[in-house]
Amino acid sequence: MTAFRAAAHAVLWSLAVPAAAAAPPDTADDAGASLAIVNASLIDGTGAPARRTSIHIRDGRIVSFGNPVPPETRILDAAGATVLPGLIDSHVHFQAVPGAVFRQDSAETRRTLMYRHLRGHLANGVTTVLDAAIASSVLREIQAYLASGGVGPRVMALGPTFHNPGGYMDGPALSEYWAPRWRASATPEDVDALYREYDGIDNLVGVKVAATYGFGAPLDTLETHTPEMLDVIGRRARDHERQIYVHVNDHRGVEIALGLGAHALTHLVLDDPQAGQVERMREAGMHVMTTMAIVDGFADRHRPGVADTPRVRLTVPEVERETARDPAAWDRWGTTFMRTVAPSLPEWFARWYADWQLSEAWVASVVRGLQNALMRYHESAVPIVMGTDSGGWPHMVHAFHGPTALRELELMADAGMTPAEVLRAATVTPARMMGILDQVGTVEIGKRADLIVVRGDPLQDVSALANLEWVIKDGEARRPGEWMSD
Template structure:
C-alpha cells in the first residue's frame, strides 16, 4: 500500500536562524507585540447579536477576547495599546474555507509565487483564517510555524494530501496524492493521515467508488474528523451526503435529489456547503468587468507580475468559453440558493489559486456573489465568518467577538450590512490579539521577497528524513494534466535520498522530487553567488535532469541533464549552463529570484526508474 511519508514531528526555529542571516525572518518583531489591545468606539457587527452595537469597546489579551461592551462601561488597562474605531465598523476576522497556497493560475499557465506574499494578501484583506484544501506534506509544517509565530500569516487549517482514484481529479496536480484502490487501502491511508492532525479530510468524489467513499467517511468519523468532498454535478453531491460526506466543497449544477432520510441525517450532523461561486465566474468577469483588475483592494495585495499576465492575456480567452461559463455559473448559483432555502448552512470559500481567483480579495467577491444569489448582506457576512469556521468544527471559538473567543477582528471603513462590498474597505486587522502592520505587508507584497542561504551544504539526509537543512521537505512530483500518471516514492535509506517510481509514457511525463530553497517556498532565494549545484548520485543508468524553478515570468524552469550510473559519482552542474524547459533560448536571467530545485527523469524514458542522492551543496563563488 502506498504510504504517506512520515511527517517530522519537530522543526526547531533554530534551523531557520542557522540557515538565514539575522533580519530575514518572516514574522513581526517580538518587541511589537502588545500584552493588551483595545479597539474602541466602533460599531460591532457579528453573528452573536441580531443588531449592530455602536460605540463598543473590545479588549483582548493573550490571543482571546477578554471584554466586550459599551465604551461608557469599559475599563482599559493603563498600558494597553488602543485602536480608535470611531465612525467605523468592526467585524470578526474573515475565514476563507477553501484556498490553495501551492500556486497561482493565470491565462498563460500556473505561476509559482512566494507563499509569504499569499499569506500577506489574506491578512491585508481581513482574512485571518484559511483552510488549505489539498497540498503536499509540507503544509503541516507551515501550519505549525504559523501557530508558533515564526511565520506571519492567517490561522492555517489544512487537509493535507487529498484522496482520489488513480488518474482522477487531483492526481494531475503535479505532486503526490493518496490514490486508494480498495476500501481497506482507503482506511489505511486515512489512519496514516490522521497521525498528522488534518483539520478536514478531503476527497474527490467524481471517480472514487461509493464503497471507498463510505470507508473513508467511516474511518474519519471514528477519528472525530469531518470529510469534505470535491463534487460538481448534483447527482454526485446527493451520493456524497448519502455516503457520509459532511461538507460539499463546491456548488454544483444539475438536479440534487438525495434520499430524504440521508439528507436529514446530513443536516443533523452539521452538513453544509462551501459554494465557491467566485471560481465559477472568472471567464465572464474577465470579459464583462475587466476593470476589476485595477481595483485598489486587489492591486494593493497582489503581485504586479501576476496582474500583468491577466491584463495582457485575459481578454483573449475564447468567446465560446465565456458563454459556457455564464450558463454554468447561473445553474450553480440557483442550486446554492435552493439549498439555502432548505436550511443548509452556506460557508464562504473562494478556491483561491484558480484562474482570476486572487488570494484575499476573492473572499470579498464570494460574499458579493452570495448576496446576488439571494442571501442578505448579514447572512453573507456570517457565511465568511462563523459559518466558515464550522467547516473545521471551530464555530465555537472563531467568527464571533465574545469573551473567550479568538481575538481576530477587522475594522472596516463602511457598513457591510448595507453593502456587502464594504468588506474590501479594510482599515485595520487584528489577529490573535495583535494589530497587524498593514503597511509593512503592502510593501512586502509589491517588492521582491528574496533571502540568502548561509550554509553551503543544502542537504545530506543525516537525520534520516527527506528534508534539507533549511527545514524544506523533498516531495514527490510528476506531470500535470490528464491520465496516465507516473508514480513516485521518496524514502531515506542509509542517509541517502531514494527516488523510485515508474514513468507513464515516453513523451510529456516524468517522475522525481522537488525541494523549496527557502522553507515551504515562503520567499525566493538569491542564488547569484552560487555558480553551481554539486551533489552525489547513482541510478539506473538512465537520463535525469536537474531543474531550477525561478520567478522568471515567461520561462520559469531551467534545467540540464545528467546520467548517473550504478556507482556513486559527484556531479557539479553550473547554473549558467541551464536552459529553459519547454521554451526556446536563454539562460536564467535572474538567479536572485530562485524558488526550488528538482531532480526528474528525462530523455524520453518510460517505465521504472531509480535515483539516489546525497551531499547536495550550493557551491559558492570564491571572493
Template sequence: MNKQTHTLLVKNARLIDGLGNVYEDLQSIYIHEGQIVEIGHCTYPDHVPVLDVKGATVMPGLIDAHVHLQSVPGSVFRKDDESQLKTYRYHQLKSYLACGVTTVLDNAISPQMLGEFSQYLKSGGAGPRIFALAPAFYPPNGYLDNDMLTAFWGPHWQPAKTLTDVAVLFREYEGMDNVIGVKAMIESGFGKANIWPLLSGEIRNLIVDEARKRNLPLYVHAYKNREQEIGLDMGVHCFVHSGFIFKQPTNRFISRMKELGTYMTTTLSCTFDQMLVQFERERLDNPYLKLRVPGELLETARDDRAWDDYYDRFFKLSSPKWLPGFVIRSLPKVVNIEKSIRSCLNNASRAILTLYEAGIPIVAGTDASSWPAFPNFFHGTSMIREMELLYKIGIRPMDVISSATKIPARMMGLSDRIGTIEKGKYGDMIVVREDPLKNPTALESLMWTIKGGDARTPEAWMTDNSAKLSDVAFIS
C-alpha cells in the same frame, strides 16, 4: 518560538459581533495575550496599546472555507521556478490578512506544504490561521490524477487505488493538529459527459470508516446530482462546492441535507465569476488589487496568451480520450465560453439561494487558487468578491457576514475559538470604514485586520511591518 500573544484595547467601535447583534454605542474590546477578555466598558492597565477606531465598524475576522494555499494563479503559464513559487505562496498568506481573512481552510494540501506553512506561522510569519482537509482522496486516472495537479502545484499525494493506499494516506497526516476533516473527490467530468472514474464503493466505505475513527468529518467535492447523492450516502458533513450547474436541488435532496446537518460551501467567485474577467478586463484595474496581488500575476490575467493556454489545457484534460486532438483544439473557438460561464454562475447562484431559504447552512469559500493553470483565482481578494456575490444573489447582509464567520467556525468545530467576537475567543477581527450591512463593497474599505490582538493596516500586513501599532496616529 514566537507565541504571538498580543495585548490591545480596541475602543469607540460600532460592533457587529457575528452573533447577529449590532452595537451602535461605541464598544471597547480588550484583548489580552491574544484572547478577548472583556467587551463593553473595559478596564485595562495603563501600558496597553489602544486602537481608537473612531466609530468604524468592527466585526469578526473572515474565514475562507475553501482555499488551496500551495497553488499560485498563472504559474503554469509563467513557468515559475520553485523559488518564485515560494515567494508568491508567502505573499498570498499576507494577502489574506490584508483582505480581512484571519482563518482559512485548505481543501487539498500535501503534508509537506501543510507542515511548512504551519512552521512558518509558529515562527512568527504573517498569515491567517491555517486548517486543512486531509487526506483528499481521488482515484487513479480520475479527477486530479495524471497531469492535473502539474509540477507547479508542488509536492502532492498519490491516488487511492487500494485499501492500503487509504491507510498510507491517513498515516501521512497523523499528528497534524490543524487537520479538521477529510475530503473525497466524487467527480466524473466537468461537463455532462462522464470521462473520469469515481472512487470505488469499497474505497469510499473505508474512507468513511477511517475518518469516523479519527473523528474527522467528511467533506465532498461533487457537482452533478448523481455524485452529490453519493456524497449524501457517505454521510457528507459539507459539500465544498455548490454545484447544481445543470439541475437545481430537489426537495428530497434538501431534506436529506437537513437530516444529515450538511453544510454547503459557495465557491461562486473562483469557480465561475472570475472566469468572466477575460471578458471584463477592467475589473483588474481595481486599486484594491494592486496592494494585494503581485504585478506579475495581474499581468498574466491581462494576457490573452494565458487564457488561450488555460483553455487548451482545460479542454484537453476534461475531454473524452477518444475525441481527436484537432477537435479538442477547436473547442475554445466553437463553444460560447462566456455564455456557458454565465449560465453556470446563474444556476449555482440560484441553487445557493434556494438552499439558504430552505435553512441549509451556507458557508463562504472561494476555491482560490484551485488550479495553477487558472490565470486569476487570486488568494485573499477572491473572498471579498465571494461575499459581494452572496449579497448580490439575495442573501441578507447579516447572513452573508455569518456565512464567513460564525457558520464556518461551527462547521470546522472551532466555535470555541473563532467566528464571533466573544469573551474567551481569539482576538481576530477587522475594522471597516463603510457599513457592511448597507454597502456590499464595504469590505474593500478595510482599515485594520487584527489577528490574535496583532493589529495592522493592510499595507503593514503586506510589508510584514513589525513596527505595527506604535507608529500610527490612531494609537493613544
C-alpha cells in the same frame, strides 16, 4: 512601507497610561500587549444588533468590553467604524499559484509567492482559511512557519485527499501540474498510507473525497471510487475522527456524499436535485461551500481592469497581475482547462469549447445557475459557508489569494442572501463547521482577537467590506498594506 507604517503608528496609536506608569514597549511586534479598540460599532457575529462599545484585548484574546479602558493599554480609535469578526474563507489552495504554470515558475518562486498569499488573505480581512486539498509536506511547512511567528491567517486543512485512478485530480492534465503530485488511492492499503502521511499535523478538520463524474455531459468521462473503497474511506475517517468533505459536480455526487455521512460539499452543484435530496442534506447537517467567484473569474479575460483595482494592486504579487493581463496566458489556460475536463476531445473542438466556456455570456449564465442553487439550499436551511477556491487549479491565471473573498461575498448577496446572512456564512457558520467556534467566528470574551475594522455598515451593504481600515489577527492590528511586508 516601513515609513508609512511608522507614521501610521505615530498618528493613530496613543498610550492611555498614567504619567508615572512605565509605558509598555512601543514595538511593532507586541502581539501580546494590551489593546483597546474604542469608538467601535461592534457587530459581534452572534446575531445581536450592532452596538457602540470598546473592545479590550490582552495576550491575543478578547478580555472585556466597554469603559473604562484598562490602564497601560494601547488605543486604536475606530472613529465610529464597524468592527466585525475576521472573515473565514473555507476553500483555498495554497499549492495553486495563479499563472505559475504559464510562467514556468521554479519551485522556489512558487514557494515565495505562496508565502505572499498567506499575507494576501490577511490583508483582505481573511483571518482564517481552510485549505481544501494540500500535500502533507506543504502543509507541514506552512504550519511550522506560522508556529514560529510567520505572518499569515489561521490555516486549517483537509487531509488527506482521496481520489481514485482515472478519477478527478488523477486526470492527465490536472495531475501533472500539482507539485508535489497527489497519489490516487486504489486499495485500502493506499488509504491507510495516506492517513499515516498526515499523522501529527495540527488543524486538520477533515478529509476530502472526490465524487466527481465529470463536468457535465458530454464531458462526464471520470471514474469515481467503487462502493467498497468508499466504505473503507468512510470507516477510516470515523476511526481517525475526521469529518468527510466531498468534491461534487452534480447530484449523483451528492448521493455519494449522503451515503458517506459527509459533513460538507466543497462546491455548489448546477443540476437539479433528486426528490427529497436537499431535505436529506439538511437533516444530515451537511454544509455547502459557495465557490462562485472562481467561476465568475473565468470572465476576467474580458475585464482588463480586474488585475489593477487598488485592493488587488495592494495585495496580489505583480507577476500574477501581469500574467492575468496577458491574453496568451488566458489562451493557454483555456486549452489546459479543456484537457482537464475532457481529455479525449479533439484539439479543434477543445479550442472552440474553451472560447465558449470563457465567454462573458456563458460565465454569467453559469454564475446565475450557481446563485439559484445557493438560494435553493439556503432557503431549505442547509448551512452555507463562504469559500472562494482561491488558486483553484494550478494552471489557472485568476482567482487571486485574498481579494477574491470580497467578490464571493458580493455574489452571495447578489444571489439574494441578506448582508447579515452573508456575514454569518463567512464567520460563525464556518467556525462551527470546523469545530473552532470556541476560538473564532464571533467577537466574545475569551475568543481569539481576530477582527476587522471597516468604514461603513456591512449590514446594509456587504461591499462596505472593501473599505477595510484595519485587520487584527491574534490581537496584532495592522493596516491592510502593512500585512504585506514586515
